[in-house]
Amino acid sequence: MIEINRIRENKDEIIEKLKKRNFDAEPIVSEILSLDQEWRSAKQKKDDVCQEMNSIAKEIGQLFKAGNTEEGNAKKARATELKEVDKDLKDEVDNLADKIQQSLYELPNVPNEEVPAGGTEEDNVVVSTHGELPDMDAEALPHWEITKKYDLIDFELGVKVTGAGFPIYKNKGARLLRGLINFFLDEANKAGYTEFVPPLMVNEASGYGTGQLPDKEGQMYHVTEDDLYLIPTAEVPLTNMFRDVILNESDFPICVTGYTPCFRREAGSYGSDVRGLNRLHQFDKVEIVRVEHPDKSYEALDGMVKHVASLLEKLELPYRILRLCGGDLGFTSAITYDFEVYSAAQKKWLEVSSVSNFETFQANRLKLRYKDANKKKALVHTLNGSALALPRIMAALLENNQSENGVIMPAAIHNYIGFEKIA
RNA sequence: GGAGAAUUGGCAGAGUGGUCGAAUGCGGCAGUCUUGAAAACUGUUGUACCGCAAGGUACCGGGGGUUCGAAUCCCUCAUUCUCCGCCA
Known part of the structure; x- marks a missing residue:
């Protein structure tokens, strides 16, 4: 949420910058x-x-105390x-404040200078590409064939037990998943992130805090009986731990990580996009979150990007980094870098990480502030990134490393998964 | 799930209808004393919003109500603790 003071003072600038999102902010x-x-x-x-x-x-x-009841009455x-009179005025004030709040919720974050203009993902800018794209022959199997061939994942069984988009991992598929989670968490720990195991359900206030509510209401599973939401990402509980907090400058930098399953309704998705592991209702992800001094947040963003890149290097997967254009930028983000790995059999790029700086947008909703040396309070910057999302990493590992002798796993994770190849 | 108790400023803890934004203690800050520090003493010390300012308003877990007036009474929700039940 953009601060109202900022709108009062920089109205034109905000309108101008939001045009990059193809968002006409003028009326609001x-x-x-x-x-x-x-x-x-x-x-x-x-x-x-x-x-x-x-x-x-x-x-x-x-x-009354003086006994003058007549005048008192x-x-x-x-x-x-x-x-x-007061009651009417109170209604008016409350009503107006509520309307203002609603309108503020409708405004997306102001994009950073570096965000390229553009409407769709076509306009995202490829910042860099790393590794060689494997040249697979025509018989190369997509991961959903590989998982079937080696009995790694049972999608149909998931349908039976729950529904589409809830795969059941088994055998080396399950061990690969578990090993990768541990690998990612260990790497995050080594990079200085403190590990947390957060709740998988959050209350409404947390949904608002990180910006999933009200604009993405339909994307979360809502447990109406208890009015709780299944988390769509660990970002929500990890960041909301800091809701209503006032930090000291000495508390920075704050780096946290956590592994959680993520639940997304993905209403409206269809086609080859949802094939196999490409898009699921439940998937696993290790998330990194940072709470930073405003002056340091872009340095932090840089560090996060490097961390994610290092994971993909260790997994020996070809990847590229995109800077999202205004039209593709998430509602709450000021700037986002997407990481995509190349999926050799599907012959397409799959998004496996999204690293964003929200600047003060979330902090404003969260009332997350810090006290500077003069005891002045100001909003902090929050950032987060996937490090990494598991299913598409698995898909790429399986597809890219397939051979006549089985699927050869990268050396970095041998100790984590307990085997070197799937055959 | 049932019964009871509780929720007050950074912390502890008073306050049961008006003069309470709230005693007192601790902590914090400033000063006196001291070569320095500690102790002692003195003063000071919540947040948000509106306003150029003077000043004003709101906040005693959240929301609603009674009243001219609510930290204080009523309703409701949440949380914590104790006891019982159930249970990985």
């Missing part, structure tokens, strides 16, 4: 500013009435009158 911003005017004047009025009520109440108290009439 104007609406907010005019509501804000109304709100301020209504609040002033209300405060004045409250002041009078408070002083009358005080007088009445003194009159007379004043009650005026107080009762004011109470009506």
Whole structure:
């Protein structure tokens, strides 16, 4: 959420920058500013009435104490009158504040300077490409064939037990998954991230805190009986641990990591995109989250990008880094780098990580601030990234490393998974 | 799931209808004393919002209500603790 003060002061700049998202902010911003005017004047009025009520109440108290009940009762009439006025004004103020809040929720984050203009993923900029693309012959199997061939994942069984998009990993498939999770967590630990095991369900306030609510309501599984949401990413609980927190400057940098399953309804997805492991309702992911001083957040972003790159290097997967264009940028993000690995049999790039700086957008919703040396409070910057999402990594590992002798696993994870090849 | 108790400022803890934004202690900050430090003493010390300012408003777990007036009374929700039940 963009701070209202920033809108008051930099209206034109915000409108201009949001154009990069193909988002016409002018109507909402104007609406907010005019509501804000109304709100301020209504609040002033209300405060004045409250002041009078408070002083009358005080007088009445003194009159009664002095035994002057007659005059006291007379004043009650005026107080009762004011109470009506106050009630109306309170409704007006609340109503206006609520409208402002709703409109603020509709504004996406202001993109960073470096975000390229553009409407769709076509316009994302390839920052760099690493590794050689394997040249597979035509018989190369897509991962859903490989998993069947070696009995690594049972998609149909998942359908029986739960539904489509809930695969059941087994044998070396299960061990590969588990080993990769441990590998990613160990690497994150080595890079200085503190490990957490967070809850897999969060309350509504947390959903708002990181920005999944209200704009992505339909993407989360909602347990209505208890009004809890299954997390779509560990970002939600990991970042919300810091909701309503005031940090000291000495607390920075804050680097946390956690592994969780992630649950996404993925309403509206279809076709080859959802084949095999490409898109699931439940998948596993190791997430890294950072809470940073505003001056240091881009340095942190850089470090996160390097960390993710190092994981892919160790897994010996060809990958590329994209800078997302305005149109493809997530609602809450100021800048995002996507990592894609090349899936040799499907012959396409699969997104396996998304690293973002949210600047103050989440912090504002989270009321996550820090106290500087002069004890002034200011919003922090929050960042997060996948390090990494498991299914597509597995898909690429299986497809890219297939051979007549089985699927050869990269050396970096041999000790984690307990085998060198799947045959 | 049932019964009971509790929730107050950074912490501890008073406060049961008006003068309470809230005693007191600890902690924090500033000062006196000291070569320095400690101790002692003195003063000071919440947050947010509106306002150019003066100033004002709100906040005693959240929300609602009673009242001229609520930290204090009522309703409701949440959380914590104790006891019982159930259970990996």
